[in-house]
Amino acid sequence: xxxxxxxxxxxxxxxxxxxxxxxxxxxxxxxxxxxxxxxxxxxxxxxxxxxxxxxxxxxxxxxxxxxxxxxxxxxxxxxxxxxxxxxxxxxxxxxxxxxxxxxxxxxxxxxxxxxxxxxxxxxxxxxxxxxxxxxxxxxxxxxxxxxxxxxxxxxxxxxxxxxxxxxxxxxxxxxxxxxxxxxxxxxxxxxxxxxxxxxxxx
Amino acid sequence: xxxxxxxxxxxxxxxxxxxxxxxxxxxxxxxxxxxxxxxxxxxxxxxxxxxxxxxxxxxxxxxxxxxxxxxxxxxxxxxxxxxxxxxxxxxxxxxxxxxxxxxxxxxxxxxxxxxxxxxxxxxxxxxxxxxxxxxxxxxxxxxxxxxxxxxxxxxxxxxxxxxxxxxxxxxxxxxxxxxxxxxxxxxxxxxxxxxxxxxxxxxxxxxxxxxxxxxxxxxxxxxxxxxxxxxxxxxxxxxxxxxxxxxxxxxxxxxxxxxxxxxxxxxxxxxxxxxxxxxxxxxxxxxxxxxxxxxxxxxxxxxxxxxxxxxxxxxxxxxxxxxxxxxxxxxxxxxxxxxxxxxxxxxxxxxxxxxxxxxxxxxxxxxxxxxxxxxxxxxxxxxxxxxxxxxxxxxxxxxxxxxxxxxxxxxxxxxxxxxxxxxxxxxxxxxxxxxxxxxxxxxxxxxxxxxxxxxxxxxxxxxxxxxxxxxxxxxxxxxxxxxxxxxxxxxxxxxxxxxxxxxxxxxxxxxxxxxxxxxxxxxxxxxxxxxxxxxxxxxxxxxxxxxxxxxxxxxxxxxxxxxxxxxxxxxxxxxxxxxxxxxxxxxxxxxxxxxxxxxxxxxxxxxxxxxxxxxxxxxxxxxxxxxxxxxxxxxxxxxxxxxxxxxxxx
Numbered sequence: 146x147x148x149x150x151x152x153x154x155x156x157x158x159x160x161x162x163x164x165x166x167x168x169x170x171x172x173x174x175x176x177x178x179x180x181x182x183x184x185x186x187x188x189x190x191x192x193x194x195x196x197x198x199x200x201x202x203x204x205x206x207x208x209x210x211x212x213x214x215x216x217x218x219x220x221x222x223x224x225x226x227x228x229x230x231x232x233x234x235x236x237x238x239x240x241x242x243x244x245x246x247x248x249x250x251x252x253x254x255x256x257x258x259x260x261x262x263x264x265x266x267x268x269x270x271x272x273x274x275x276x277x278x279x280x281x282x283x284x285x286x287x288x289x290x291x292x293x294x295x296x297x298x299x300x301x302x303x304x305x306x307x308x309x310x311x312x313x314x315x316x317x318x319x320x321x322x323x324x325x326x327x328x329x330x331x332x333x334x335x336x337x338x339x340x341x342x343x344x345x346x347x
Numbered sequence: 348x349x350x351x352x353x354x355x356x357x358x359x360x361x362x363x364x365x366x367x368x369x370x371x372x373x374x375x376x377x378x379x380x381x382x383x384x385x386x387x388x389x390x391x392x393x394x395x396x397x398x399x400x401x402x403x404x405x406x407x408x409x410x411x412x413x414x415x416x417x418x419x420x421x422x423x424x425x426x427x428x429x430x431x432x433x434x435x436x437x438x439x440x441x442x443x444x445x446x447x448x449x450x451x452x453x454x455x456x457x458x459x460x461x462x463x464x465x466x467x468x469x470x471x472x473x474x475x476x477x478x479x480x481x482x483x484x485x486x487x488x489x490x491x492x493x494x495x496x497x498x499x500x501x502x503x504x505x506x507x508x509x510x511x512x513x514x515x516x517x518x519x520x521x522x523x524x525x526x527x528x529x530x531x532x533x534x535x536x537x538x539x540x541x542x543x544x545x546x547x548x549x550x551x552x553x554x555x556x557x558x559x560x561x562x563x564x565x566x567x568x569x570x571x572x573x574x575x576x577x578x579x580x581x582x583x584x585x586x587x588x589x590x591x592x593x594x595x596x597x598x599x600x601x602x603x604x605x606x607x608x609x610x611x612x613x614x615x616x617x618x619x620x621x622x623x624x625x626x627x628x629x630x631x632x633x634x635x636x637x638x639x640x641x642x643x644x645x646x647x648x649x650x651x652x653x654x655x656x657x658x659x660x661x662x663x664x665x666x667x668x669x670x671x672x673x674x675x676x677x678x679x680x681x682x683x684x685x686x687x688x689x690x691x692x693x694x695x696x697x698x699x700x701x702x703x704x705x706x707x708x709x710x711x712x713x714x715x716x717x718x719x720x721x722x723x724x725x726x727x728x729x730x731x732x733x734x735x736x737x738x739x740x741x742x743x744x745x746x747x748x749x750x751x752x753x754x755x756x757x758x759x760x761x762x763x764x765x766x767x768x769x770x771x772x773x774x775x776x777x778x779x780x781x782x783x784x785x786x787x788x789x790x791x792x793x794x795x796x797x798x799x800x801x802x803x804x805x806x807x808x809x810x811x812x813x814x815x816x817x818x819x820x821x822x823x824x825x826x827x828x829x830x831x832x833x834x835x836x837x838x839x840x841x842x843x844x845x846x847x848x849x850x851x852x853x854x855x856x857x858x859x860x861x862x863x864x865x866x867x868x869x870x871x872x873x874x875x876x877x878x879x880x881x882x883x884x885x886x887x888x889x890x891x892x893x894x895x896x897x898x899x900x901x902x903x904x905x906x907x908x909x910x911x912x913x914x915x916x917x918x919x920x921x922x923x924x925x926x927x928x929x930x931x932x933x934x935x936x937x938x939x940x941x942x943x944x945x946x947x948x949x950x951x952x953x954x955x956x957x958x959x960x961x962x963x964x965x966x967x968x969x970x971x972x973x974x975x976x977x978x979x980x981x982x983x984x985x986x987x988x989x990x991x992x993x994x995x996x997x
Contacts, residue, residue, distance in 0.1 A: 164573055171573035174580035178587055182394040186401030188426040195425045201744035242419040244744025
C-alpha cells in the first residue's frame, strides 16, 4: 500500500468500512463525558424542589398555639368598628442562607364582627396575587384590588362594581384563628391564585 | 422520510457539509494519543462553563453574602458540594494540562510557520485561563482566596502606574463588595467571552493548517471521526475520573474560614499552581520585588511569544525546547521548595541533634521549623474555625449581617484569638499532647491554663512534683526562694512540705478537697462529677481542718481575704472575669501579684472581651446549643430584672 492510497481526504465522506465499533465507542464515551457536568448542574438546579428548608436548631420550637399559627395582634388592638384592619404577620424568615427571626412575612385583615368573634382575611387577592386595600365606610365599605379591579365586600364575598369586570375566581381567602391569652393567633398560609378552589402553597 | 427531513434541513443550513468538514478531518499518520491534550482542554473549559453557570444560580458576590452563599452551596444545597468540587478540581486540571499541551505543541514542532498564529492565540488562551483561576479563587471570600488575592493585587501596584491598575482591579482602596463584583464579572463575563473568542480563532486556525502529523507514512492516515474522537473521549473520561477522584480524596473543594482582615493568617498561600511564583519572589530583596513579580515573568512571556519566530531555525527550535523544559523544571523545583518549606516541621523533629550549638545550620533549622510549624498550626486552626462555624450555623442560622456576626460573638473563636494575643506572652494553653496555644519558649512564664480549675488541673497544682514545673509556678515569682524564705511562694512551700508522702487516708482527703475546690468553678465539663455532693462536702471539711487551707485562703465563710486568692467561686465565670480585670484586687493577689496585667482596670480589654476569654477558658460554649440557650435565658432574666427595678424606682 503506498502512502498515497492510504491517505484520507479532509472533508470527504469516507467509504463505509469497519469503523462501526469505533463510532459507537466514540459516541458513547463522548456523551457520558460531555453530559456529566450538565447532569450534576441540573441536579443542583432542582434543589428548591428537593429540599425542605428547616429553621436552625435553636429556633425549632413549636408555636404555642399550634403548628402554623402566628401571633398577629392582641385582641384589644382590633378596633370594635366592624371594619377590616390590616395587621402584619410576624414570623421567622428563611431566605436562601439567611435566617432572620421576627420578620414581617405577610399581612392579614382582622375584622371584629361582634365581641370576641373575628374574621380573618388574607390580604392577597385570589385573582393574581396583588395586595388588596380596604376602602369606604359602612354600607359602601369594600375590598378593592388595585391591579385588575377585583372587588369584595367586607365579608370577603365577590361583589360587582359598576362598569368594572370582576375577574376574581373565588371569594377572598379566609384564615383560621385562635384566641390564646387575649392574643389573636392566625393560621397564616398563602394560596395559589387564579383558581376557583383555594389550594394552599406548601 | 428520514432522508427527506435531513435533505430539507440540509438545503436550508448546509449542515451536511458542515458535519462532514468537522468530522472527516484528515489526520496524517493516523489518530494518536499525543493529540488528546487540546480536546481535553476544550472539554475542561466546557465543563467549567456548565458547572459555573449552575453555581451562578446560588452565588452572591458581596461582602456579607459571598462566603455565606458558598458555604450554603458546600453544606446545604442538594449536590452543591459535588458541583463546586467539579468546578474547583477541573480548574486545577486545566491549569495542569496547559503546560502539557504547550509541551506537545513545541516538541512536535506544531508551532512553527505557518502556525505562528495558532501558537499566539494559544498563549492568550493560557493567560486567560490563569486569569480565570486568579479571579475564581477570590469569589468564596474565604481566608485562602482573600489573602492570595490581596498579595496578587498588591504585586500589581509595583509597576509604573501600578497603583491605578490596582485600584481599578480592586474597585477602590479597600477590599470588599466592589472587589467581589469586579472579580465576578471578570470571572463569569469578560474572561470567558475572551476565552471563547480566542478558542474559536485557535481551532479555526488549527483546522486551516491541519494537524502537524507525527510519523507520516509509517501508518495510514485516519479521519478525525471516529478514530481520534474515541481517543479524545477516553482521555476526557480519564480526566473526569481524576477530577472525581480528587473530589472524593479531599472530601470536596476546600473552603477555609471566612476572610478575616484583622488577624494575621500564617497560612496565606496562593493556589499550588502559583506557588512557584510565590517562591520565586522570595529570592528578591527590598525594592527588587518588581524584578521577580513583573520583569522576569514578562521577559519570559515575551520569549514565549517569540518562540515561533526563533523556531524557524533548527537550532532555535532546540533552544525553545530547552527553555521550555527549563521553565517547567524550574517551576516544579520552586513548587517543591515552597512545599518543603511549608511542610518542613512535619518531616523534621523540633530538636536537631546533628547540629552543634552555635552552628549556623542550627539557627537555620530553628527558623525553618518555626515558620513551617506556624504554617501548619494556622492550617489546623483554620479548620477548627470552619468546623466551629458549621456548628454555629447549624444551631443559630446565618443572620443577615453574615457569618462574621456569628464569629465575632462566639467565645470559642474569640477566646482563642484573645488568648493568643493577650495571654500567650506568659501563659500557655496546651493539652497533654502539647497541642493548643504555646506560651513563651524560654524565660519567665505563667501556668498552663488548659482546663484551668478542673480536677485534673488542680491535681497537678497540688502535686509536689509538678507545682514548680512549667505548667504551674515553675517560671513565676511564686516558685522563687529567697534566703530560705518564700516571699511569694507560700503555696509552693505548702505543697512541698505538707503534701509530700501522704498516707492513704490523706490522699483520699486530698482527692475530696480537689473535688470541692474544683466544684466552685461549676465547669460544664464536670457537671456530672460535681453532682457527687458527699465528696464535695468532705472536701470542704478537709479544706478547713485536715489541710488548714483557710490559714491563707478564703472559701465562702471560712478564712479571710488578703493573704492569698479567694477560692469562693474559684474558676467560675464571675471569678475569672474579676481576676482578668484586676489580679491586684484584694480578692486575688494584691501586692503579691507577679506580672499579670489588670486587663479590665487598664481598659486594655473591654468587659465583653474579658467575658469571651472567661467563657472560653471554662469551655462554656463548647456545646453551642446549651450555651446560647442558657445565655438567652440569662439575658431574658436580666432584662426582666432591669424592667422590674425600673418599675420599682418609679
